[in-house]
Amino acid sequence: METIHTAREVRVSWSSEPIRDGAVVVGRDRIGDVGTFEDLRERFPGARVRSWPGVLGPARVHEGPLPAAPTPRERVHEVLKLGAVVVLEEHAGTPELRAAAERNGVVVWPSAPSPVGEPCIRRTGRADLAVFDDTGACVATVCAGRLVHRRR
Known part of the structure; x- marks a missing residue:
């Protein structure tokens, strides 16, 4: 639908x-x-x-460190609450954060986009x-x- x-x-x-x-x-x-x-x-x-x-x-792309929260899942949810569905690899480097991002559909990019790639x-x-x-x-x-x- x-x-x-x-x-x-x-x-x-x-x-x-x-x-x-x-x-x-x-x-x-x-x-x-x-x-x-x-x-x-x-x-x-x-x-x-x-x-x-x-x-x-x-x-949006969340370009900084993921917000502090008790668990990786909650850290990813804090990013979603900011209107972002993309995080940068340098800030999602642990297996736990990557797994939480993947489970929630959040994309991990290797670097920030250029203005052309916004x-x-x-x-x-x-x-x-x-x-x-x-x-x-x-x-x-x-x-x-x-x-x-x-x-x-």
């Missing part, structure tokens, strides 16, 4: 112009399409809709999304199509 994630603004990349009243269609772990909510709702009438307050865009939402790409409110706090994180964090 597809899900349409919608927000007042959608950013294909964090440096791109916003799509006002935008939306992203997610099917399983992939992006089906991105555009205006009105257009996508018409094209995917059977999809469920999740409306988010704030700005929706690609999930995360983006693209058709058929992995469905990694994040929603941020006006203060910059993460409202929701979608990792490989699964809602893994939602602020209450």
